[in-house]
Amino acid sequence: xxxxxxxxxxxxxxxxxxxxxxxxxxxxxxxxxxxxxxxxxxxxxxxxxxxxxxxxxxxxxxxxxxxxxxxxxxxxxxxxxxxxxxxxxxxxxxxxxxxxxxxxxxxxxxxxxxxxxxxxxxxxxxxxxxxxxxxxxxxxxxxxxxxxxxxxxxxxxxxxxxxxxxxxxxxxxxxxxxxxxxxxxxxxxxxxxxxxxxxxxxxxxxxxxxxxxxxxxxxxxxxxxxxxxxxxxxxxxxxxxxxxxxxxxxxxxxxxxx
Amino acid sequence: xxxxxxxxxxxxxxxxxxxxxxxxxxxxxxxxxxxxxxxxxxxxxxxxxxxxxxxxxxxxxxxxxxxxxxxxxxxxxxxxxxxxxxxxxxxxxxxxxxxxxxxxxxxxxxxxxxxxxxxxxxxxxxxxxxxxxxxxxxxxxxxxxxxxxxxxxxxxxxxxxxxxxxxxxxxxxxxxxxxxxxxxxxxxxxxxxxxxxxxxxxxxxxxxxxxxxxxxxxxxxxxxxxxxxxxxxxxxxxxxxxxxxxxxxxxxxxxxxxxxxxxxxxxxxxxxxxxxxxxxxxxxxxx
Numbered sequence: 001x002x003x004x005x006x007x008x009x010x011x012x013x014x015x016x017x018x019x020x021x022x023x024x025x026x027x028x029x030x031x032x033x034x035x036x037x038x039x040x041x042x043x044x045x046x047x048x049x050x051x052x053x054x055x056x057x058x059x060x061x062x063x064x065x066x067x068x069x070x071x072x073x074x075x076x077x078x079x080x081x082x083x084x085x086x087x088x089x090x091x092x093x094x095x096x097x098x099x100x101x102x103x104x105x106x107x108x109x110x111x112x113x114x115x116x117x118x119x120x121x122x123x124x125x126x127x128x129x130x131x132x133x134x135x136x137x138x139x140x141x142x143x144x145x146x147x148x149x150x151x152x153x154x155x156x157x158x159x160x161x162x163x164x165x166x167x168x169x170x171x172x173x174x175x176x177x178x179x180x181x182x183x184x185x186x187x188x189x190x191x192x193x194x195x196x197x198x199x200x201x202x203x204x205x206x207x208x209x210x211x212x213x214x215x216x217x218x219x220x221x222x223x224x225x226x227x228x229x230x231x232x233x234x235x236x237x238x239x240x241x242x243x244x245x246x247x248x249x250x251x252x253x254x255x256x257x258x
Numbered sequence: 259x260x261x262x263x264x265x266x267x268x269x270x271x272x273x274x275x276x277x278x279x280x281x282x283x284x285x286x287x288x289x290x291x292x293x294x295x296x297x298x299x300x301x302x303x304x305x306x307x308x309x310x311x312x313x314x315x316x317x318x319x320x321x322x323x324x325x326x327x328x329x330x331x332x333x334x335x336x337x338x339x340x341x342x343x344x345x346x347x348x349x350x351x352x353x354x355x356x357x358x359x360x361x362x363x364x365x366x367x368x369x370x371x372x373x374x375x376x377x378x379x380x381x382x383x384x385x386x387x388x389x390x391x392x393x394x395x396x397x398x399x400x401x402x403x404x405x406x407x408x409x410x411x412x413x414x415x416x417x418x419x420x421x422x423x424x425x426x427x428x429x430x431x432x433x434x435x436x437x438x439x440x441x442x443x444x445x446x447x448x449x450x451x452x453x454x455x456x457x458x459x460x461x462x463x464x465x466x467x468x469x470x471x472x473x474x475x476x477x478x479x480x481x482x483x484x485x486x487x488x489x490x491x492x493x494x495x496x497x498x499x500x501x502x503x504x505x506x507x508x509x510x511x512x513x514x515x516x517x518x519x520x521x522x523x524x525x526x527x528x529x530x531x532x533x534x535x536x537x538x539x540x541x542x543x544x545x
Contacts, residue, residue, distance in 0.1 A: 060414050080422070087420045098411040102403075112419040160419075 009072055011036045011168060011200045012057055016066035018224075019052055026052050028224030029066070034202060039194050041203045041211040043246065044221030050204040051095065053221065054170050057202065058090050059083040071167065088116050091161030095172040097153035099145035105132070105156050106141030112164045131159040135189055151182035158189060162197075169193065171203040175210045187213045208247055212236065220246065307502050310428065314498075317422065317429035327430035335396050335431070335497075336438030340445065346391050347446035350383050351375060351453025359462055368462060372472030375454035380481040384447040386533055389492035392439065393525035397500045400431055401521035404504025405514035413505065423505070431497040439493030440486040447485070484540040491536060492529050499525040 010033040017030040026049040034040045044050050055061040056068050059078055067076045071089060075082075091112075099108050109128035113119065119127070129141055135155040145153060154174060161169060174190060175183035187210050193199055194214075203214055211218055212232040219229045220243050228235070228243050238244060245251075321328065358374045366374075404427055407413050416423050451473065458464040500521045507517035 055414070058418055060417060080417075083417075084420045084422075087418055090418070092415070092418045094411045094415055096410055098415040100407075100412055100415070111421065115420045160415075164419075 010034055010069070011038075011071055012202065013069040014053070014056065014066065015068075017053070017056060017063050017068065018065035019049070019056070019061065019063055021052075025224055030221070030224070030226055032219055032226055034200055036200055037194075037198045039190075039201045039203065039214055039216045041205060041215030041218045042221055043206060043208070043211050043218060045246070046206060048221050049224055050206075050221055051172050054092075054172055054202060054204050057168075057170060058087065058092055088112075088164050089166050090168045090170065091164065091166035092170040093154070093157045093161045093172065093174055095176060097145075097150075097157040099148075099153055099156055099160075101145050103145075104141060105137075105143050105145060105148070108145065108156060109141075109160045109163050112160060116164050128159075128163065131163050132156070134162070135159045136185070151178050151185065154178065154182075154186055155189070158186075158193075162193060165197075167200060169199045169201045171201065171205075173205055173207075174203065175205065175207045180209075183207065183210060186210075190214045208249075222246075303502075306506070307498060310424070310502055310505070311494075311498055313424045314428045314432050314501075317425040318433065320425045321429065321433065324425055324430055327426060328433050331430045331434035332438050334399075335392070335434050335493075336441055339392050339395055339438075339442055342395060343388055343391055343442050343446050344449050346387055347384070347449040348453040350387055351379060351450030351455075352457045354378060354383065354450070355454040355457035356461070359458075368464065369468045370472050370476075371458050371462070371464065372451075372454065372469040373476035375458075376451055376473050377476060377478075377481055379447055379450045379454070380485050382485075382533075384443050384450055385485045385489040385492065386529065388443050388446045389439065389489060389496065389529045390526055392442065393492070393496045393499075393529055394522050396435065397496045397521045397525040398518045400497060400500025401504040401507070401518045402514055404501055405507035405517040408505055408507050409510050409513060428497075428501045428505075431501055432494055435493035435497035436490050437493075439489040439496075443486060443489040447482070487540065488533065488536050491532065495528045495532065496525045499528065 012032070012034040014030055014032045017027050018025070019027040030049075030053055032040070032042075032053075042050050042053060052061055056063055057070060059075060059080075063076060067074060069075065071086060073086065075086070099105075100111065103111070106125055106128045109131050110124045113124055113127055125141065132138070132141060132155075135158050137152060137155055137159070140148070140152065140156070145156065148156065158174075171190065174186050178186065190201070190203065191214055194201055201214075203210070205211055212235075215232050217229060218232055218235045220227045220235070222228075222242055228238060228240055230238065235243060235247060238247070354375045355371060358371055358378075359368060362368065362371070362374065404413070407427070413423050413427075416426060455466070455469050458469045459466055503517040503521040503524070507513040
């Protein structure tokens, strides 16, 4: 495989992905490719399977049908030991931040570093502080997550996700539940991380402001399939009635089932 | 007459293919389905617990890496349970003294009171009552903590950071419970025997010497060791139930509440059932 082929191979590739929970199909044949360094935003209604799609990319959910390729490897039927090697190259920011509430902020950020690299505790903490500074947080490493605001928790989650220098970063609704100013801070952080480190990222959101701002490309997930993809500009100008209804936030013309 | 009706109904069913619904009522149908589901769930749960246990055993190879977690859990399960266990043990011993004195009256001389309390505490009351108390306290807190971590995606976050939740969460709790339950039981035994002593001396005017003499005369090491073996086993059961139901919880606060209840109920039932099995193994088969 020469360099050009390698560049053409998508970092993340999903083909015909199907998944049901309790007999209810959530994903019904999703096809999605993400190129190296690209930032793809997946938009869609709540409960439409966006988070489920994201979890397939890091092995938290196994597909019923279809294939998943991550960083050039077919991970469709991978088990936990196989994943442990690849997971250091993927970071994920969870919807509710998912900080370990029994640990301090510093220990949260250091958790991934501890598993990956053998460092002295002081070095670990120094690296964690550096990561926290990157997301604009100073002198918080001794606090417990419970004493942080929503925006700070999201930023700590971001620092924890990038602590191991991943190549791929997955975001599950990074701006949900934040005020518009904090949402903008997070959006700018996501953008700057992409540009600084050339990260490949997938952002799941239903916040259109965020989607237009952080996405190179937007994919609209509708009824378990990718209904439309395009640049933010193309999505904004889309004539498709279903896409229009979503981006303009109208309930008329859409079957509201969940 | 009734027999004829039944026969003709059977014939009609077989010959004329009368729809089954007319014989098996809707209620019976749902009832059967419910029973079937419960049986399936039981076997599914048993299988899952078995797999979880085997994986936790495998994870003990990493015990060195997670020693801080193990020590934290030992403190939470062991030291944290002591006040409650102490009160329960003190009154268990006291009640045992009162009841034994009542039952022995006219049959066995009261000077053997210490022996009766000692043997019943070491073999049965100490390990089982401690396990039930710890099962309620620790089983619930393990299930609630891991359940909350599950529904807030902290368990998923561990996975993504390449930290195996079995090594980080399950194994330390199992090891801590296995080690600490016997330790708590030793204290509980001592406190219970002391509770009996207080009642014997102050309520039955027995001399301390008589009580202690009976303790010494009827002490069998096997009573103590078999009780401690049982309590180690109970410790594993309690931690395993807490971890299993915690990891299996879903759907927010309600799911965590349900997991907590189930963990406590399952550990208490299993403690009592396995106590019977262990009693047979330890006192009828092995010795």
